Structure formats: structure tokens, C-alpha cells
Amino acid sequence: MCEFLFWLALYVAAVWEVSLHLLELRHLGKMQKGLFPFPGLPQAMPSFGNLDNSIAYARNRVKLSLGETLTNYILCVAIAAYGVPDRISQLIGNVVNSQGLIAGLSGLVLCFLFWSCNLPWAWLRTFRVERKYGFNLTTKMTFARDKLIGLILLTSVSFASLFYFALIFRYPLWPLYLMLTLFLFEFIIMLVVPVIILPLFFKLQPLMDEDLAFKIRGLLDKLGIRNFNIYVADASRRTLHGNAFIAGMGKVKRIVLFDTLLSRLKADEVCAVLAHELGHWKLRHIGKRLVLLWAVQATLILCAYLMWSFGFVQALHIQSPQAFAVYVFVFLNAFMTLAFQPLILHVSRKHELEADRFAAESLDRESVIQALSKISSDNLSWLPSSKIYAMWYSTHPSILERITILNQ
């Protein structure tokens, strides 16, 4: 029964995700033929000339995502079908004695496997698709450096996770230890990302534009927000896409503006983008998302505990704690995709609309609309996805929806 459920979840999730991608390609194909499921879209676009480019760019991105999704499912099926985690552990066990080390090194090898199979897709995204549409500024050297740093971070986390799991698995209260450790880990990550991880990828410098800094300080004062340091990230070494975000907590709160954003938007529009980000802060979206994530995680860990209690280990012939962790991860990942992804993304899209409203109320609505349409037009990201695809993959509502709601 457990084995049947495992393969069923994996199969249904894979078929569902592939179907969603194919539906999205059909949706984009219809628009290419001039059939617009959203009335008023072509007229609403700021530059009608980039419609064909936007459609072609969106199609390429969906195809890449489909390639990555398929690669990961094929890997998961192969790993589970051939009992790869236990085979790797046995090989490592021939040279290493400690259970913790065997588990950690198995995690490292599996992580490397996923990383290397996904590398060609990352290469295609950067040097084919992004370059074709004029967004890519990454050199091969920077790409290699970024991927290497990513690999070191990911393998370190995989090593530590399975090492730790092998240690706690011998105690009956392991689900509780796992839950508490994950909560702590995510909390630490929020503190560490702006101070340690971000500078690995971007050079962060204080904002030098005095006029803009003055306007931003005015906005912060108006909103009663203190203790934020404003930085400019040299994103233009990699891409032309513009962005801004807020990271950290306590005394290490940072507003990060991409230099690509500053070069394209007027000061009022930059302030509008910032007001949106500050909206997330003021409305406590980061904390709410963390609580939601914890709730989902707690449910998933409870599922893992039930699987352990109801013979999952015996049914799938699992021989080690690390193999159990990998199988459970694969199963729960499929379960999460089917059951929780739409819920999490629904909350995310709701928060985006709330932050837009906050920005429009804090500044003026026109600047917010202007900034939104300029960024999305520059990024070729104007096209609304089909409703069902957006439910599973869109973190933000479409620009059309955001502007329509702001105009109401």
C-alpha cells in the first residue's frame, strides 16, 4: 500500500506539472495567433511593439521550466526505482565508518547529481534565452563562479541535513527535533542572507544619488520606518532585469536596489517600487509567510512520521535513515506540489496586491502604475499566464490585474 501511494503521488504530480506546462504553451500559442483571453490586453500594453517578443520570451521560459521539471522527475524516479540512496551509502560505507558521515556524504553526492543534471538548463537559460532577448550580461566566468558558490552552499546544506537526520533518527521524538531545527534554521537564514549570502553574488554599495536618497529618506520618515540601510547592488554585471527587495531583520535590515532599476526608472518610480517593498514590511508579510511555511512544514513532518509508523521503510526496502529521508523528501515534494503550492502562491499573490495598495496610498497611484508597467515592459513580462498555470506557478498577479485593481 505504502509503495503504491509513493509511486502514485510521484506519477500524478509529474503528469500534472507537465500538463500545466503544455496548457501554458497552448495559451501562449493562442495569443500568438491574436486570440487574447484577457480583453483589453493589447491596448493596455505600454508598447504594443514588444508583444511578439513577450510571447516568444514567455514560450522559451515555459519550455525551459518544462525541461527542468522533467529532468527532476526523471531523476527522482530513477533514484527511487534503483534504491540509489542505499547504494551510495553502501559504497561510502566501504571507506568511512561513522553513520553520520556516511549519511552526510550521501546527501552531498545526491545534491551534486541534481546540481549537475540541472546545470545545462541554467546554461541554456543564461546564454541562449536571456542572451537572445538582450537581458544577459553574465560572462562565462561569472556564471561559473555563481554556480560554484551555489554548489558549495547547496552541498553543505545537504551534507549537514542528512548528517543531522541520521543522528536524530534513532530517537523516538525525531519529528519534534526536526521541526524545531527547521524553524531555527529558517530564522537564521533570514538573518544570514543579507549579511553573508547576498555579498557573495553582488557588490553592495551605499546609494550615492543624493536626490534619490533624499526622496527615499522622506518616504521612510513619512511611513515612520527607521533603521533601514539602503544599498545598490551591481546586478548589471549579470542581467538587465531590474528588481528591488528588503532583507534581514533587527539591526541588519537592508533595502537593496538593483542598479539596473535605477538606470531605467525616474526617482518617483524608484520610490514607488520601494514603497511596495516597504508595504510588505509594514504589513508583516515576511512574518506571515514564515508562519505559513512553518505550518506547512509541520504538516509534512507529521506525514513523514505517519509514513515511518505505517511501514513505509519496510515497503520500500529502505535500509538507512538517510535513504528514508530522501524517499520521504521525494514523496512529500510531490504531495506539496499537488496540495500546498496553490495555497502558498495564493497567499503570495494576495500579499503583492496588498503591497501595491499600500504603495499607492503612501505615494501616488500614478507613480506605482507607471513603475509597474515600465518594469514589466522592460522585462517582457506583461503577459498574463493562464489561470490554472498562475495558480501553481505565479508568485505575483499579472501586471494587467495589478494595474486594473489599482485603477479601481
Ligand SMILES: [Zn+2]
Ligand atoms: Zn512584492
